[in-house]
Amino acid sequence: MKLVAVGTVAFDEIETPFGSSGKIVGGAATYIGLSASLLTPGVGIVSVVGQDFPQEMLGFMRQRGIDLKGLEILEGEKSFFWAGRYHYDMNSRDTLATELNVLIGFNPKLPEAYRRCEYLMLGNLDPAVQNAVLDQITQRPKLVVLDTMNFWMDQSLNELLRVISRVDVITINDAEARQLSGEHSLVKAARKIMAMGPSYVVIKKGEHGALLFHAGQVFVAPALPLEDVVDPTGAGDSFAGGLIGHVAKTGDRSFRGLKQGVVVGSAIASFTCERFGTKRLENLSIDEIETRRKEFENLVEVS
Amino acid sequence: MKLVAVGTVAFDEIETPFGSSGKIVGGAATYIGLSASLLTPGVGIVSVVGQDFPQEMLGFMRQRGIDLKGLEILEGEKSFFWAGRYHYDMNSRDTLATELNVLIGFNPKLPEAYRRCEYLMLGNLDPAVQNAVLDQITQRPKLVVLDTMNFWMDQSLNELLRVISRVDVITINDAEARQLSGEHSLVKAARKIMAMGPSYVVIKKGEHGALLFHAGQVFVAPALPLEDVVDPTGAGDSFAGGLIGHVAKTGDRSFRGLKQGVVVGSAIASFTCERFGTKRLENLSIDEIETRRKEFENLVEVS
Numbered sequence: 086m087k088l089v090a091v092g093t094v095a096f097d098e099i100e101t102p103f104g105s106s107g108k109i110v111g112g113a114a115t116y117i118g119l120s121a122s123l124l125t126p127g128v129g130i131v132s133v134v135g136q137d138f139p140q141e142m143l144g145f146m147r148q149r150g151i152d153l154k155g156l157e158i159l160e161g162e163k164s165f166f167w168a169g170r171y172h173y174d175m176n177s178r179d180t181l182a183t184e185l186n187v188l189i190g191f192n193p194k195l196p197e198a199y200r201r202c203e204y205l206m207l208g209n210l211d212p213a214v215q216n217a218v219l220d221q222i223t224q225r226p227k228l229v230v231l232d233t234m235n236f237w238m239d240q241s242l243n244e245l246l247r248v249i250s251r252v253d254v255i256t257i258n259d260a261e262a263r264q265l266s267g268e269h270s271l272v273k274a275a276r277k278i279m280a281m282g283p284s285y286v287v288i289k290k291g292e293h294g295a296l297l298f299h300a301g302q303v304f305v306a307p308a309l310p311l312e313d314v315v316d317p318t319g320a321g322d323s324f325a326g327g328l329i330g331h332v333a334k335t336g337d338r339s340f341r342g343l344k345q346g347v348v349v350g351s352a353i354a355s356f357t358c359e360r361f362g363t364k365r366l367e368n369l370s371i372d373e374i375e376t377r378r379k380e381f382e383n384l385v386e387v388s
Numbered sequence: 389m390k391l392v393a394v395g396t397v398a399f400d401e402i403e404t405p406f407g408s409s410g411k412i413v414g415g416a417a418t419y420i421g422l423s424a425s426l427l428t429p430g431v432g433i434v435s436v437v438g439q440d441f442p443q444e445m446l447g448f449m450r451q452r453g454i455d456l457k458g459l460e461i462l463e464g465e466k467s468f469f470w471a472g473r474y475h476y477d478m479n480s481r482d483t484l485a486t487e488l489n490v491l492i493g494f495n496p497k498l499p500e501a502y503r504r505c506e507y508l509m510l511g512n513l514d515p516a517v518q519n520a521v522l523d524q525i526t527q528r529p530k531l532v533v534l535d536t537m538n539f540w541m542d543q544s545l546n547e548l549l550r551v552i553s554r555v556d557v558i559t560i561n562d563a564e565a566r567q568l569s570g571e572h573s574l575v576k577a578a579r580k581i582m583a584m585g586p587s588y589v590v591i592k593k594g595e596h597g598a599l600l601f602h603a604g605q606v607f608v609a610p611a612l613p614l615e616d617v618v619d620p621t622g623a624g625d626s627f628a629g630g631l632i633g634h635v636a637k638t639g640d641r642s643f644r645g646l647k648q649g650v651v652v653g654s655a656i657a658s659f660t661c662e663r664f665g666t667k668r669l670e671n672l673s674i675d676e677i678e679t680r681r682k683e684f685e686n687l688v689e690v691s
Contacts, residue, residue, distance in 0.1 A: 173572065174572075175572065269476065269477075270615055270616055270617070271595075271613050272614065272615050273615065293593060294597075294610075303613055303687065304688070304689075305610035305687040307608035308608075310608070312573055312575050312576065313573055345690055348690060384608045385607070385609075385610070385688040386607075387607075387644075387647050387648055387685065388644055
């Protein structure tokens, strides 16, 4: 397998000040897989769902070329479910319900072909599970990208620090970078986090874009100012999928290659926000991504 | 006079989580004047101070080439004073004291040479005063830039709307753009505000950079990620002074010219944040601005 994505495949129910989604498919690995598979073949997913998960979505993923050998389906059980409500700013949100269901005791077993993957995306999950995945890898991937969140900094800091020490790239938001490092300045925060292991730190700022730090260098990726944000759920996962998918496609793990990946990830994430759930990602072409990538480059063009 | 800046010349007392300034010189017109005069000769200030205002600062401004014919000095009175405390995020702040003093009843009289200025910067002030300044202008300036804030939206909306209808460029922050337009999307907000009069809308986002809207186009200016922010007071005024100062220098009022102005303004504002008050602006060279302008362009360079 070229690119393995570990994370949730689940149900979401989303309310925004402008509408509600009803119960729809979501999950970090879903967004990462749908995003990365637009850019490169050979994407496999490691996750677990219950019997209630729609066959049509699994069929759609296979059709997109996503390998599901690493996806456990537990008979008689229910998929992970999350419900949330966005505030008027469409940035912060409240969790209304979390039903772990199949995630309780989730202990992924990587299929043989996944243990020698070239690119590994550890989507947001319990860092103990992320470490358990890394323990099964038999050949150092070319690039390991980690996504995490403040919840794990509060609950499992030691386990999280261990997984951070084992990856090449970490993606977190600005508040999380400050929490993890204890530094207010994002320049200092990124430097401290790089000293924990990763050679690249990506700070996601939602509608304000993203920062990529590497050694003494920094790259600022703008966000595209959007007419309408329908639903930001999955934007961070789509971004991560686009980032690692682009690097898997080009093989360029240099600062320049990662900068390009950040722009492609930003472009795909901007599409994700245009519809509820995975709807826009399901109907997205590589030409549309390329057109939007150019729009991103034009946004910052001075002359 | 080539460029006239209207605004406060005052005292500030600033506390941050990392230090305090004591009583120092501040005020919108001070920052605008110090910033713009780095870029172009022929800058004049319209403001009012009390007898307590330090002669050394007035001397320094004159030395910088700033014309002070429009600065009233009221004997026996005290200058405007503002005290504030920044939160840990160095972005939001609480006002601890506001002493209007000489600002009460301030009714600026423009010297004859100011009434035919080529560039006019209306710094943040009561919109009634901004309108009174426009009423004294005898020849339409090439560019009028307006800065304002949420306080005037709450207190004097009609007067504010009148001044907005009379200017070419407005600079406000993202929350203010949303409040003024009633739109959450900044694209829609900017469109509504352009319909109120200005052909350019600049949305300032502090550490997240700035957006410039014009007709159907948008430009995203990054902010330079800083090691340390000592004091953001005056950053918005330094930005505005750099913006109009650059346009006054080049004479280029096209979208391209304004984009360059936004980058130059961002560069100067980033210096302002490095020290308390006007300290860094007082010791800033055009070479330093040019070097930083290039850093800003490199920040967004993908390849």
